[in-house]
Amino acid sequence: MSDTPPNDDAAASGDHIGDHSDIDGGLTGSGLEAERARRTARLAELRDNGVEPYPYRFDRTHTLAEIRDEWGELEAGAETEAKVAVAGRMMLRRDSGKLVFGSLRDRSGEIQLFISRAVVGDEAFADVKELDLGDWLGVHGTVMTTRKGELSVKADRIELLAKAVRPMPDKWHGLTDTDTRFRQRYADLIVNADARRAFEIRHATVASFRRTLTDQGFIEVETPVLHVEAGGALARPFTTHHNTLDLDLHLRIALELHLKRLIVGGMERVFEIGRIFRNEGISTRHNPEFTMMELYQAFGDMTDVMAITEELIVNAARDALGTTVIEIQGLQVDLADPWPRARMVDLASEALGVEVHPSQPVEQLRALAEQHGVRWEQRWGGGKLVEELFEASAERSLVRPTFVTGHPTEISPLARVDRTDPWLTERFELFVDGRELANGYSELNDPAEQRARFEDEQAAKDAGDAERGSVDEDYLRALEYGMPPTGGLGIGMDRVAMLLAGVDTIKEVILFPTLRPEVES
């Protein structure tokens, strides 16, 4: 628990407009402060009458979806003897003299409350009139339908479970200001069904991945977030510090190196779904912290993990959406269709109309880059240039799921060299909607070669490329114990969720995306 005093209203509200207002002075008029003052005054009034406006618990008999499942087929104008207790937030009310209709919502759905003065009595009915939109209610009553057939709970007794002292956003339009939606995700979730849906899809996707992998004998593990050296990918890390060890640490940028240590340890099939952190730009496709699923399968190679990639994503679509057909850029795409595979060098060559390959003289590739408006740097070799040319020419056109294979060795320090072409590796990336979703390879397990590759990385880092890696001696020691042939895979869970939810910014699938702190005005 925090050290904040219990009545520090301003700190709890986080609302800079309200911080310097006079609550008592706001009892008349309107506006946010007057509204909060009115609702807060109601709290005091309830307590004066011996009613606790924040009770400790409520025992419900049914969720609202369960009510609908059981009684959804009742004909119009039906009354039942079924006594139920339901709980939820009051979202709407329609006041009609001695009758009040309310809309109660819980996680599972909504149901109408039918509140009659003749049933609840004058006193309780007067209390109902004092309820506000947004209040949490527990309702005891019977199941009925109205004359027009609306399934309802006819209230016998209504209990306030929690008072909302702040008004809900617009009941019809919800919240549209993206800043407010992301900062006050709680309010977004209350009023925007699309926001709730995106996170349901995300949950279903993650759950589906776990199920698919568990069914295939993968073991879920958790490895350290705090690394002495952040390796396993090319990215700039966040730095933090451990006080008692007096040690600078980095937040992980990948799961890879620890998981492969577990393959050395004989765990054979492992996966982790974990948060990783990259100290780089923020965009519609990038959040500084995001979720990766990585898996490693002993005795397999790149082709095995390509098959798993398809299976994971197709299963997730079925589990989250009930269909494998989704719309991407207006195109109907059946994810269950086989995904085309093409080498990066071939895609780039085709798009550019000229053969490209990392074995070509660097000057030639630089000239090609210039020709296509690709900015290049002196320290780049042929491999990096080929990747840049691919990204500039072909990447964006990969709308349907496509496996791009054969990444240059220069940009793949942990992948095994292609058995037919020493300039390339046995690596693939999955592209959908022009975005990279997954990355996998036949894992390099020769400790001597891995050391040489690490040393190349270290040299590049020393030469000023902050994203490059360094020599991980403990990882090399692990490889010296022997790592079996292994296929490895990483999938960006946020991007899979984006794809399945049909949203175009990563902030729609991250509950609390990284934003600048709110400023005091």
Place this chain on the structure above:
RNA sequence: GCGCCUCUAGCUCAAUGGCAGAGCAGUGGACUCUUAAUCCAUUGGUUCUGGGUUCGAAUCCCAGGGGGCGCACCA
């Protein structure tokens, strides 16, 4: 980091150099079958902030802040 766009009542939006408005929410009233309930009345503003131009600025200009999009970086 650079470029473009944006910020008006609690929420959703008008007002394009001339009195800051509407709908919802709120408040008071009517209504025992409403369902974005309806009807009557009504409260509510640091127009993101600070400067400037102008007789007059939400509106034009400058600086700053938040956000969005694009570029760059990356997944």
